[in-house]
Amino acid sequence: MSMTPANEPTFRESVDLMFNRAVALMDLPPGLEEKIRVCNSTYTVRFGVRLRGQIRTFTGYRSVHSEHMEPVKGGIRFATSVNQDEVEALAALMTYKCALVEAPFGGSKGGLCIDPREYDEHEMEQITRRFAYELAKRDMIHPAQNVPAPDMGTGEREMAWIADQYARMNTTDINARACVTGKPLNAGGISGRVEATGRGVQYALREFFRSPDDKKAANLAGSLDGKRVVVQGLGNVGYHAAKFLQSEDGCKIIGIIEHDGALFNEVGLDVDAVRDWIVKHGGVTGFPDAAHTAEGASVLESDCDILIPAALEGVINLTNAKNIQAPLIIEAANGPITAGADDILRGKGTVIIPDMYANAGGVTVSYFEWVKNLSHIRFGRMQRRQEEARHQLVIDELQRLDDMLGDAWSMTPDFKEKYLRGADELELVRSGLDDTMRIAYQSMREMWHSREDVQDLRTAAYIVSISKVAASYRAKGL
Numbered sequence: 001m002s003m004t005p006a007n008e009p010t011f012r013e014s015v016d017l018m019f020n021r022a023v024a025l026m027d028l029p030p031g032l033e034e035k036i037r038v039c040n041s042t043y044t045v046r047f048g049v050r051l052r053g054q055i056r057t058f059t060g061y062r063s064v065h066s067e068h069m070e071p072v073k074g075g076i077r078f079a080t081s082v083n084q085d086e087v088e089a090l091a092a093l094m095t096y097k098c099a100l101v102e103a104p105f106g107g108s109k110g111g112l113c114i115d116p117r118e119y120d121e122h123e124m125e126q127i128t129r130r131f132a133y134e135l136a137k138r139d140m141i142h143p144a145q146n147v148p149a150p151d152m153g154t155g156e157r158e159m160a161w162i163a164d165q166y167a168r169m170n171t172t173d174i175n176a177r178a179c180v181t182g183k184p185l186n187a188g189g190i191s192g193r194v195e196a197t198g199r200g201v202q203y204a205l206r207e208f209f210r211s212p213d214d215k216k217a218a219n220l221a222g223s224l225d226g227k228r229v230v231v232q233g234l235g236n237v238g239y240h241a242a243k244f245l246q247s248e249d250g251c252k253i254i255g256i257i258e259h260d261g262a263l264f265n266e267v268g269l270d271v272d273a274v275r276d277w278i279v280k281h282g283g284v285t286g287f288p289d290a291a292h293t294a295e296g297a298s299v300l301e302s303d304c305d306i307l308i309p310a311a312l313e314g315v316i317n318l319t320n321a322k323n324i325q326a327p328l329i330i331e332a333a334n335g336p337i338t339a340g341a342d343d344i345l346r347g348k349g350t351v352i353i354p355d356m357y358a359n360a361g362g363v364t365v366s367y368f369e370w371v372k373n374l375s376h377i378r379f380g381r382m383q384r385r386q387e388e389a390r391h392q393l394v395i396d397e398l399q400r401l402d403d404m405l406g407d408a409w410s411m412t413p414d415f416k417e418k419y420l421r422g423a424d425e426l427e428l429v430r431s432g433l434d435d436t437m438r439i440a441y442q443s444m445r446e447m448w449h450s451r452e453d454v455q456d457l458r459t460a461a462y463i464v465s466i467s468k469v470a471a472s473y474r475a476k477g478l
């Protein structure tokens, strides 16, 4: 749901304004700027599903922003607020994001207007399969042309249904599994994909904190240890980011904002306990050991070191930008800061780590999953021989544990094999993600610090990514 007030540009217009700010500092051939900015196509579909004895009509979209590389890539969102403007803005961000982290895809995005909480699992499967059918029959789900992934309101479950629907429609396509990413492990997924976007946010912050100059720009010092963090949205991205920052980097999560209000505790909130509470009670209301306010958005304005919006677009806008106290904002969500708010925050000296970089962990690991599906070989298997000696140590260690625990815990050969395979793949995925986030950060940062006229990370990120898209068009033609 876009929170952008009516007197501000729409989400797509906001993305365009930020794009324009960057291209004004670039020297692109006439016409190419416009070609890159515009969204190539948006398909709208309305379809009916018979549910509880009645036909219900649903509206969905799949937007393709840029095909300078194919397949195009981007998530599918399930939310009541999905509309064409939002899907096109998100597709554009996918183009720039993929270019920035060098995932070889064009940009796309999809959405279905639906409140998933209104339907049971069986109904959701019917609706998702029908939407997938409508997109797949027009090649808008296809391993070589358009590869969706999870976004708000969707996850592994929906991706598995989509993959299966595509496979049923294309029984001779040996690469069918690569038609969508974010699948469960037992349906062609990859270890570490569920956590990937949140993990990427953690790696991005770690890289930021490695640079004394960048910390200084945000008036911050020291390491992540002890930093006071406020997170908005404890869904897939927000939960994993908050959990890893708390458990592995020593951050204190002092505020958590959810759809039904916010929790605040200066001493720090237990992220897993809050998540469990949400799963059980549907929201944060009633969670013990914290102050609760029904005015969740007010907690965005709290005194903290790092603010992580990880829910909706447009939440930091002209109405609250001047009150934001955090010196560092990392955009885990797509488009949480409107163009107008971005101006105000930059004016105040707030450092913003932009969405197209901050949440690129998802598409990065999706790329690994797609490659794994196309190669038809277990990720990491090639390295197996070199790693064998090290694996033997793990087997020995497991055997020792098995002997020690005796009947209390029995290690089957299957478990042993799975354990090893998981460890293998996860390690590779994590190091690939870490590398990607470090390299992309350095490319943005170099642009930020080496040019007088580039005064923020977002403009730097746009310039780096637009240059790559432009180079791609120059090389292959339009």
Ligand SMILES: NC(=O)c1ccc[n+]([C@@H]2O[C@H](COP(=O)([O-])OP(=O)(O)OC[C@H]3O[C@@H](n4cnc5c(N)ncnc54)[C@H](O)[C@@H]3O)[C@@H](O)[C@H]2O)c1
Pocket (backbone or CB within 6 Å): 150, 151, 152, 153, 154, 197, 232, 233, 234, 235, 236, 237, 238, 257, 258, 259, 260, 296, 310, 311, 312, 313, 332, 333, 334, 335, 359, 360, 362, 363
């Ligand atoms: N899932 C991914 O891999 C991925 C990748 C890149 C970017 N993103 C972006 O991250 C953001 C979150 O996506 P997600 O996959 O975590 O979604 P999600 O559906 O898993 O979680 C969203 C969370 O936000 C909460 N929320 C809803 N309305 C709210 C409100 N008004 N205030 C506070 N919280 C509210 C929901 O209750 C939920 O917990 C989106 O902008 C999405 O586009 C997601």
